[in-house]
Amino acid sequence: MIFLNACSVNRFGAGSWQSVGVPQVVWWATTAGIAALLLFDYLAHVRRAHVPTLREAALWSTLYVGIAVLFGLGVLVFGGADTGAEYFAGWVTEKALSVDNLFVFLVVMSSFRVPRANQQKVLLFGITFSLVARTGFILLGAALIDLFAWVFYVFGLILLLTAGNLAKPASEENHDADNVVIRAARRLVRTTDTYDGDRLFTVRDGVRTMTPMLLVMVAIGGTDLLFALDSIPALFGLTQDVYVVFTATAFSLLGLRQLYFLLDGLLNRLVYLTYGLAAILAFIGVKLILHALHENNLPFVNDGDPVDVVEIGTGLSLAVIFGVLVVTVAASLTSRWGRAQNVICAARRHAREYLHVDNDPVHREEIYAKLHAEEAVLGGLPEKYRARIRAQEELMSLLDQAHARRAEPAVTPKSGGRTLL
Template identity: 35%
Template sequence: MDMPLWAWLGFNALVLVLLALDLGVLNKKERAMGAREALKLSAFYIVIALLFNVGIWYSLGEVKALEFLTGYLIEKSLSLDNIFVIALIFGSLQVPPQYQHRVLFWGILGALVMRAIMIFAGTALIMELHWLIYVFGGFLIITGAKMLFASDKEPDPANHPILRFCRKHFRVTEGYEGKAFFVRRNGLLYLTPLFLALILVEVTDLVFAVDSIPAIFAITTDPFIVYTSNVFAILGLRALYFALASIIHRFEYLKYGLALVLVLVGTKMVMVDFWKMPTPLALGLTVGLIGGSILLSLWKTRGQKAESA
């Protein structure tokens, strides 16, 4: 369904307002965001997304509304794994808590641009080359299977090839320079470790986007639904990080739930020309897999204490 230009402009205007509110009003002071404040902000973004979903229901109908909700839930679920990696990045690079929100804000801004490009390119390709649906589906099934059987060894962000490249080819300061991404010394431009953290956050999101965007194409190829559900899920990522960073280590079984969701949506794509899985069924299975894996994880680790973000 082709949406009118005003719908696209209106949605992007809303996004700009939310970003301006986030940066200019909610985070004027350089301080670490508390878990309670983060939960409130995360709930705010979720409520805005659900209100938008109600608007889709009234203007575009039940089917589009369910597609948006399912896509949003899948993106939100996959972002939990993203949060775990971001926590590793901040811990490994020892990013001061009061500057983490700055890295995440600009990281999310870059992620929105990257994902918009990937979504519109992917939609155009699928419209022209229908067989790509099978390629995306197979890719998701393989990715999900790998996630199921992957080792639990945590990656070391400090030794990431991107960081080695930056340190080899650019001037990098020894320590943090406040909130600055760049500084000048004796007329020479230096990168700061805060900028290296930003680069890693962007690379991390790009890697996760390769999984998550094809997953939404399993639900719908409507570019407006894919784009808006993706954007709303990403907008709340920063607040969700601060809300969950201290307990994300307890989600032991989350990766299995996410892996099964990827296999599910991949199978849905591969079978699209033979059997179309009803969107309500896909939504219910996604909720069950993600919710079940989180509840089981929290139950098993109920005696563990929260970690400092």
């Protein structure tokens, strides 16, 4: 905490520190408040496994957003206009990046076939792990900035590379669950094949064994470490006030669990969000490099002297971030391909359900009817969209498997095949 308080007075990187006067008691109070909100989530929401209703998700999402906004207004009043703008710019950026991360969480939980009622606990664990891990990254980043002004060049390059990767044409691999963390977890963590409620351990044949729930939590937590590699540099590109970076990160993560269920029907419609995030990260990357040039002490750049360049102000940063997000979200929600993405997601989910439901023929028939209706919708799309769907090998394989199982002699009555896409 002493280190946190010491870092909190440093705003603009090596060589130009300014005090924002965040007392240690404020750090303690803020940390305690955030911990209390997390503890409340554990005690009030995930002790009993259930699927939140739309009303419940909307209510709690609104509450957490309200808390974050009220905190920002407090920063604005007590810290000044610049610090307040930095907080809101950081919070909005982190919130947008967190929404993009929900795509991967969705794929991970779908890959591990986590029962929907148990997904809340997985998400809350991921959020808690993320907050602890990102706090460590924030402290590391602050220490590096304190020691080396050239770190801004590194952060800027990371963001530009991340933006370039996000701007690549979208495909089903863009939000893939098969990353190095999950592959390692699958090899190292041995579990049962089935879940036992939301328990991490169960007893099978008299032996205490881990359930897949633990593996999913490891996968979610480890994957989030990869997300921090772009989100933390992005925040330091907007402000070097560690208190603002920490609180913007914390309040963007709080309520993410509820947001997941609230946006469940919209996540796949945000088809242009990734491009918007690429533009934002590229903008912040340029901002960081300009700041690095302004603070330059590298001997091979301008003979080690600062470069007289224009720096991007916080007000402009906030305007660009808001503007890009509004445009990309609006374009996504009005896009025909965005609407089609919802149907694609539902077809994928129902194909998986059909393949794994064995003991309830009536329920299987209901699932198949939904799948068949969704395929009919997809079959009515323009050819350019159907071609993109056919290119999704994992989806097409699931549909083929579902229809092959449907065609088995023991399954009656038969009706329809896969709609030609």
